[in-house]
Amino acid sequence: EDKVVQSPLSLVVHEGDTVTLNCSYEVTNFRSLLWYKQEKKAPTFLFMLTSSGIEKKSGRLSSILDKKELSSILNITATQTGDSAIYLCALFTRDDKIIFGKGTRLHILP
Amino acid sequence: NAGVTQTPKFQVLKTGQSMTLQCAQDMNHEYMSWYRQDPGMGLRLIHYSVGAGITDQGEVPNGYNVSRSTTEDFPLRLLSAAPSQTSVYFCASRQQGTYGYTFGSGTRLTVV
Numbered sequence: 001e002d003k004v005v006q007s008p009l010s011l012v013v014h015e016g017d018t019v020t021l022n023c024s025y026e027v028t029n030f031r032s033l034l035w036y037k038q039e040k041k042a043p044t045f046l047f048m049l050t051s052s053g054i055e056k057k058s059g060r061l062s063s064i065l066d067k068k069e070l071s072s073i074l075n076i077t078a079t080q081t082g083d084s085a086i087y088l089c090a091l092f093t094r095d096d097k098i099i100f101g102k103g104t105r106l107h108i109l110p
Numbered sequence: 111n112a113g114v115t116q117t118p119k120f121q122v123l124k125t126g127q128s129m130t131l132q133c134a135q136d137m138n139h140e141y142m143s144w145y146r147q148d149p150g151m152g153l154r155l156i157h158y159s160v161g162a163g164i165t166d167q168g169e170v171p172n173g174y175n176v177s178r179s180t181t182e183d184f185p186l187r188l189l190s191a192a193p194s195q196t197s198v199y200f201c202a203s204r205q206q207g208t209y210g211y212t213f214g215s216g217t218r219l220t221v222v
Binding site (some may be wrong): 006009031032034041042043044045048088090092096097098099100101102103 | 141143145150151152153154155158160168169200209210211213214215216
C-alpha cells in the first residue's frame, strides 16, 4: 500500500543525457509534494510543488506536478557526474507527516 | 548554528540491548521526525512531533519510543534491540509553515 511510488528505481545514463524521474501518489488530499537529493549522507531539499501546477526550476533541474495524473516529474538536463545520487519524492500530508517514496538511484557515467 | 545534531554516528548493539539515539536542533523548529532508511526502501517515518509534549506514530513505530520534553531535543529509544532494527536512522526538523526538512547526518545502527 505504498502511497508514493517512484520510477524507475535505478537509472544509469551518460554525462550530457537528459533524465526524467517519475513520482506517482495515491493520496489526493495533501499539502505539497517534495523532491530531495541524497548523496552520501542526509537528503537535501530540492523543490516543493503544489496542485497549482506551477513548474519549479533550479539550474538544470526542473519539476512539475500533474494534479490530474496524480504524479510529478523531475527533469535533469545536461547531466553531470555530480548529479549521481538518490532522488527522493515525498508527500507532505494534511496531518503533518512527510511520507517518502523508495527513491530513484541515478548514476551518471563520465 | 549547528542545525540538527545526531549522536552517535555509529553504534553496534547486541540483540536485546536498549539504547537511545539522540537528536538536537538549535533552530527553534516545532516539527521533528525520526526516519529509518534501509536499502531499496527509501525513508520510512518512525515517529514525529509537532511540538514539545506532542508525539505521534509514523509508518513503522513498533519497537521504538520517543518523547519531546523540550523544543530542542527528540530522542529515539530502542527498548530491546532486534536485528531487524539494523538501519540508518535520520532525525529531521522543520519550522511550522515551511516544507523543507533539515536532516541530521544520520546514525548507522547495527544489531547483532
